[in-house]
Amino acid sequence: MKLRIGLGSCGIAAGGKKVREALLNCLKEKDMNIEITSTGCIGMCFYEPIVDVIDDEGEVYTYVNVTPEKAEEIVEQHIKNGVPVEKYIQSTGKKPFKQLEKQVRVVLQNCGIINPEKIEDYLEKGGYKALEKCLKEMTPDQVIEEIKKSGLRGRGGAGFPTWFKWDAARKAKGNEKYVVCNADEGDPGAFMDRSVLEGDPHGLLEGMIIAGYAIGANHGFIYCRAEYPLAIERLEGAIAQAHEANFLGGNIMGSGFSFDIKIKKGAGAFVCGEETALIASLEGERGMPRLKPPFPAQSGYFGKPTNINNVETYANVPWIIRNGGAAFAAYGTEKSNGTKVFALAGKIKNGGLVEVPMGMPIREVIYEIGGGIKNDRDFKAVQMGGPSGGCIPKSLIDTPVDYESITRTGAIMGSGGMVVMDEATCMVDMARFFLNFTCDESCGKCIYCRIGTKRMLEILERITKGEGRMEDMDELEQLCISIKDGSLCGLGQTAPNPVLTTLKYFKDEYIAHIRDKKCPAKQCKSLITYSILKDKCTGCTACARKCPTEAITGERKQPHSIEQEKCIKCGNCAITCKFGAINVE
Amino acid sequence: MSCTCEKKLETNFCKKEVDLSLMEPVFKKYEGQSASLISILQDTQGIYGYLPLEALKTIADRTGNKKAKIYGIATFYSQFRLNPIGKHIILQCQGTACHVNGSDKISEAICDELGIEPGGTSKDGMFTLENVACLGCCSLAPVMMINGEAYGNLTPNSAREVIRGIYKKEKGGASN
Numbered sequence: 192m193k194l195r196i197g198l199g200s201c202g203i204a205a206g207g208k209k210v211r212e213a214l215l216n217c218l219k220e221k222d223m224n225i226e227i228t229s230t231g232c233i234g235m236c237f238y239e240p241i242v243d244v245i246d247d248e249g250e251v252y253t254y255v256n257v258t259p260e261k262a263e264e265i266v267e268q269h270i271k272n273g274v275p276v277e278k279y280i281q282s283t284g285k286k287p288f289k290q291l292e293k294q295v296r297v298v299l300q301n302c303g304i305i306n307p308e309k310i311e312d313y314l315e316k317g318g319y320k321a322l323e324k325c326l327k328e329m330t331p332d333q334v335i336e337e338i339k340k341s342g343l344r345g346r347g348g349a350g351f352p353t354w355f356k357w358d359a360a361r362k363a364k365g366n367e368k369y370v371v372c373n374a375d376e377g378d379p380g381a382f383m384d385r386s387v388l389e390g391d392p393h394g395l396l397e398g399m400i401i402a403g404y405a406i407g408a409n410h411g412f413i414y415c416r417a418e419y420p421l422a423i424e425r426l427e428g429a430i431a432q433a434h435e436a437n438f439l440g441g442n443i444m445g446s447g448f449s450f451d452i453k454i455k456k457g458a459g460a461f462v463c464g465e466e467t468a469l470i471a472s473l474e475g476e477r478g479m480p481r482l483k484p485p486f487p488a489q490s491g492y493f494g495k496p497t498n499i500n501n502v503e504t505y506a507n508v509p510w511i512i513r514n515g516g517a518a519f520a521a522y523g524t525e526k527s528n529g530t531k532v533f534a535l536a537g538k539i540k541n542g543g544l545v546e547v548p549m550g551m552p553i554r555e556v557i558y559e560i561g562g563g564i565k566n567d568r569d570f571k572a573v574q575m576g577g578p579s580g581g582c583i584p585k586s587l588i589d590t591p592v593d594y595e596s597i598t599r600t601g602a603i604m605g606s607g608g609m610v611v612m613d614e615a616t617c618m619v620d621m622a623r624f625f626l627n628f629t630c631d632e633s634c635g636k637c638i639y640c641r642i643g644t645k646r647m648l649e650i651l652e653r654i655t656k657g658e659g660r661m662e663d664m665d666e667l668e669q670l671c672i673s674i675k676d677g678s679l680c681g682l683g684q685t686a687p688n689p690v691l692t693t694l695k696y697f698k699d700e701y702i703a704h705i706r707d708k709k710c711p712a713k714q715c716k717s718l719i720t721y722s723i724l725k726d727k728c729t730g731c732t733a734c735a736r737k738c739p740t741e742a743i744t745g746e747r748k749q750p751h752s753i754e755q756e757k758c759i760k761c762g763n764c765a766i767t768c769k770f771g772a773i774n775v776e
Numbered sequence: 777m778s779c780t781c782e783k784k785l786e787t788n789f790c791k792k793e794v795d796l797s798l799m800e801p802v803f804k805k806y807e808g809q810s811a812s813l814i815s816i817l818q819d820t821q822g823i824y825g826y827l828p829l830e831a832l833k834t835i836a837d838r839t840g841n842k843k844a845k846i847y848g849i850a851t852f853y854s855q856f857r858l859n860p861i862g863k864h865i866i867l868q869c870q871g872t873a874c875h876v877n878g879s880d881k882i883s884e885a886i887c888d889e890l891g892i893e894p895g896g897t898s899k900d901g902m903f904t905l906e907n908v909a910c911l912g913c914c915s916l917a918p919v920m921m922i923n924g925e926a927y928g929n930l931t932p933n934s935a936r937e938v939i940r941g942i943y944k945k946e947k948g949g950a951s952n
Contacts, residue, residue, distance in 0.1 A: 204913045204926035236915035380872030382912035417818070417855055418908060458814055458853035461909065475813035477852040493811075534914060536873035542915030574872060610872040624875050628909075634852075737933055739888060761881055761932050 231390020233303025340516030378577030576605025581692030
């Protein structure tokens, strides 16, 4: 018998380490010698901490939302007495998670299954077989041809054909070339790359080494966010193991091809997701984009030909080589091949990571895999592509997720963040939120981006405060056009998208804020007031005790009231009241 | 020769004296390596918890760069701090998922509890509140992280209670 526990960042945040400790203590008490391995994120964050019990026949029993107390029960009943604790089991080998039924796992094939700290686990799943095949049976041109057949497009956001980039770097003159992995996952609300780095680091390394072989590079860099300490730790471990096994280093597997990979920690700048800015940062400079061409494939790191892809793109490569480009292209739509990983978050029941074939309608992703909206409220919109993307409204919920269809809505595929919003999300506030982000993260090189986003933010702040003017909407649109035209890099060119899409699909909300001084979602503080409904208030005093400013007064068992001058609109009373007596208008 | 702008800029920094010899191993580690300025700054911050003015000047000297360039890099990236931090850092997630689940209200509650603004340090030097882009724990939103431990599904009051709990522990530790 064997135990396996999910210890990705989400598993740890949900208390996975405490559960592991409880399991260890319990086993020790009972004098039982059972191996506990750890694994990465299986993508079902809402079920963490997750513990798998694998019996001697290899049957897997998955326990979810495990607490230290439940862990004790599991050890006592299942491990010791051999009786599975049915009430905590969510899936077994015979009855897998229903959330997984509609998913196709290429990039995430090993996440949450293997122990990411052991190369043996990766090898057992066919790891580094693709590299071996490339080195022993394929020429670099054949590798690029296979990637071309697969139709793989960059998973970082822009969706540029991967083979084209590789081919350009291969054909570029120069004998010193570089392979760079963009692991600076900066979109707030996106965590796909983190899960791959933490859950299957060797998958990324293998993809990068193959890219190196294909374009003729001998050095690789992984540019990873410093906010992902666990990912960096696992990558460092994986690189050391790969060196030891001669998948990295000199004369790999006797092929004569040499490759090494170094990790560079990013220092927190969203703009470094742009490839020329990333290169500047790799060189130790401020991460500011420059004009293209020349493209990095011609002149990148210190002027040398450089190929940059993101984590998910490289992680697809070993699967494509093992199974053939045609097998990959069989998934998805005509122009968007393969699968895509999405990070489902926001007002969704089953938040986490999902990997689906391209072209699946958004509705299926949200309702059939994500379980629908929290508290069964009404779906309002889904935000895709982070600060560069846009909000897709309810009327377009049947849009298939592929590059072209998403772009037509005004949003972008982006790196795969899907933040779900319900009726209690204010779309004007959402636009303000993203503008605040891009305004902060603008590197300052282009005036339209630097100052234009600031002006837009000021207007949006004004509107959410109830001081908006009707002409503000036109002015916003004008600024959007100017910023798109006047910015050098993707950050500025896409920064207006959240505003453009909300103006397009939710204009009535802007008008409600400006003309009626009302926030329909009841989120914008300046436009709402809290009051107590006398007929519903029982005088239990619960709200008064939770009010941080003592704005709520009243006798016990008598209806209370709120002093508006003292109220800071924190909403504590509304959360606390069990009788629905707090009215928000 | 330094102009008045430089003097004025220097008032932004903390005046505390630091032991610059601690940086020697860092210079040794990156000796002869180009493109290592960011790594040097990261390691320096790892030593002092922030980037002291004298340390930045030393880095400029030792790497043969202008002070302006070092200052430029140190202020470009959000990871770098020019002033010391509190004993505990509260990383408050500002990701989209946290935002739609009410992170603003959490932030206000923490600021109110500690009497600070985001980015500030409480008067007693116990807590620094930092906003971070996304902690990647979106399914537990809203989230904050203190000393590497994530606290999820927060409400304004539960966030206050977490802070009070840490104060209580500290006091308990002090009287023992």
